[in-house]
Amino acid sequence: MTQPSFRTRDDVSAALPDDTARAWFDEALADAAAAAQAPPQAPSPYLAHPWELRFAAAGRHCGHDNADAVRALLLVEARAGLETLTRLYRHGSAAERRAVLRALPALVEGPHAVHLVEDALRSNDTRLISAAVGPYAAAHLEPHAWRHAVLKCLFTGVPLDAVAGLAQRAAGDGELARMLTDYAAERTAAGRDVPDDLGRVLNLTGEEPKEL
Amino acid sequence: MRIFDPHIHMTSRTTDDYEAMYAAGVRAVVEPSFWLGQPRTSPASFFDYFDALLGWEPFRAAQYGIAHHCTIALNPKEANDPRCMPVLDALPRYLVKDGVVAVGEIGYDSMTPAEGTALAAQLQLAADHGLPALVHTPHRDKLAGLDRTVDVVRESSLPMERVLLDHLNETTVKHAKDSGCWLGFSVYPDTKMDEGRMVAVLKEYGPEKVLVNSAADWGKSDPLKTRKVADAMLAAGFGEDDVERVLWRNPVAFYGLSGRLRLDVPVPQTQSLHEGNSILRGGE
Known part of the structure; x- marks a missing residue:
């Protein structure tokens, strides 16, 4: 696998705007770790796991400049597999999709996630293409x-x-x-x-x- | 002049509109999810639409220097089709998105029990997600519809001051104002309100908690109506502070209740659009 370019948990935590954001960040990582320890039942097509809701909300809680880094750490902490990455991408806003794409080298060994890259390349949104x-x-x-x-x-x-x-x-x-x-x-x-x-x-x- | 159009369906508009809106002073819009003229038949087509409101449309708006947010909901018309009702179950995963600044448009269309159920459920979702609600008032049987809407809002967990009642006119503004909700007026070429009547309402009821929108969509409508109301206000003797209040500060205050408004549009990475390049066509 390609070396992850992730910022560490401590780096990200230090960059957060205040203690409220840090507390939110810690809780989000705990939610993600819990999902990794005891994977919940197969999610309904309509409902998301708590950590996945945190993944969506990361920008406004941690600052939009930190959102990519926070989302990447959540993916690692949750040990997101291909199925989860695909769901988060498909359910994601452009910013969330970008975070999934950026995390792929660290999380997916082999070409199995290439369909997400191909989807992004079909878009005309330069944030996704880049x-x-x-x-x-x-x-x-x-x-x-x-x-x-x-x-x-x-x-x-x-x-x-x-x-x-x-x-x-x-x-x-x-x-x-x-x-x-x-x-x-x-x-x-x-x-x-x-x-x-x-x-x-x-x-x-x-x-x-x-x-x- | 800085303008915030708090209700416009940009999905149905062209890039010429974005350009003209920017030139007229529009710097921020909120696009409420609504029906598309052609009724949808499944939740999946809602999801693609919601995803566009959170993905492609803000990207498009940003090319023209306009901040784009949206409101998400199952709209009143389609709440009557049981094939669409499962959309309600999927709303929580959308209502956490950073670009969503309210639940909406919700409300009554034909005053059916299904519409009432969807309205009440979505007011609760707004309360649960810390979001305000954009509540459309019906076009037919308007005053009775408004009163019924206000009753449902009052019975909900959402405080009145977190609700915007939209499409008001001379016959509904008093009851709406008495309710304590925010007051939205859609200004249209033929129907709803026009600039002159809007100014008269502002004179009688004042600018407090009043929002003016173009509600421009796929029907006969005009995305520059916000600016035209601003000009009409100035011509009628309102000061610039009142204009800024109605057309900028009030929408910022209402949608700001979400804590999610971002009015700084990042400079896009793309090259300039002004050289006639079809760069956003992606070679198609």
């Missing part, structure tokens, strides 16, 4: 989908810095180079600028740039 192209996608997205993810970043204005493993995966990818070149030609034909990032990733492919 979270989807992290290390989990770098490790598990198959080549066709990965190339389209890169292209979609260029289309939607997501900086390619968001794409994990860009240099490694782009290296020697002639098909990606072709797609980038065609896209550049389409932009040029329309009298539009070619995104700066396009040339950068084209260079990373190591393929000879054709006439743009």
Whole structure:
């Protein structure tokens, strides 16, 4: 598994705005730990476990800047498996979906959660797209989908810095180079600028740039 | 001029509307969940709609510098269809979301027992989740409907000062004001209220606890009606402080009861939209 980029519990706790938030955070982690110890009965399609409600409410209780980190720690504490991650993603707001996507490298070994990445890449929400192209996608997205993810970043204005493993995966990818070149030609034909990032990733492919 | 439209169905509106609203001064909206013109037939289509109100629509609004929140509920019309009633069981997982600032629109449409059951259940959900409630008042048999609505609210666990009674007019405003609830007025091109009548109501009843909205949706409606009321107020001699109170501070105070309002719209990561690029189409 990819090394988690999580902030530790102590780091997050120190960053919280006040003691009320810290108390809420501690209770939420306890709820999540309880769920890990004694997994509840299969949830109803309509009702959520208490820690999952905390997962949803993390932003306003802990500060929106801390929400991703808090949600990641809750997922770890609850030992969220694929089924839970999928449910939280499907039931989640955009911010919650982003937190699930960011937690995938640390929580899922193997490509089983790639359907969540693919779902996010079908959206046009740049918050989801940028979270989807992290290390989990770098490790598990198959080549066709990965190339389209890169292209979609260029289309939607997501900086390619968001794409994990860009240099490694782009290296020697002639098909990606072709797609980038065609896209550049389409932009040029329309009298539009070619995104700066396009040339950068084209260079990373190591393929000879054709006439743009 | 800073405007908060406390009731507008942006899902049915275009990006041109967002642009025009921003230019008119609109910086914040609340989108109540409601019916879509075409009746839904299953809970799943509600869930996709609620998810859009918490996902895509705030993203779209943010592209135009507008803060977007929503209210979630099973609406009065569809409360009459037993196929939709299971939505009530799923509301708790939505009512905890950060973007949800009230339960709504709830209330009566045709004054049926099913509507009464859904209204009472959802007022209780609002109380349980620390949320205020946006209560729609019926378009037909309006005054009797308002009185019945106020009775149900009074019997609920939700304090009157956490309830906004919407779609009021000259015939219902007095009873609504006497109830202690917040007072919402929808200003429409043909039906509901218009700018001149709105100003007259404000003169008679004052700006306290009054919210004005466009309720713009998929019908004939105008997302700039909030601004037009503001201009009409100024033309009629109201001061800028009164305008700001009705069109900004009152909606902030009401939805602020949720503790979830975020009026700072983060700068989107996307490139500028103003170069004619179809960047949000994602290549489709």
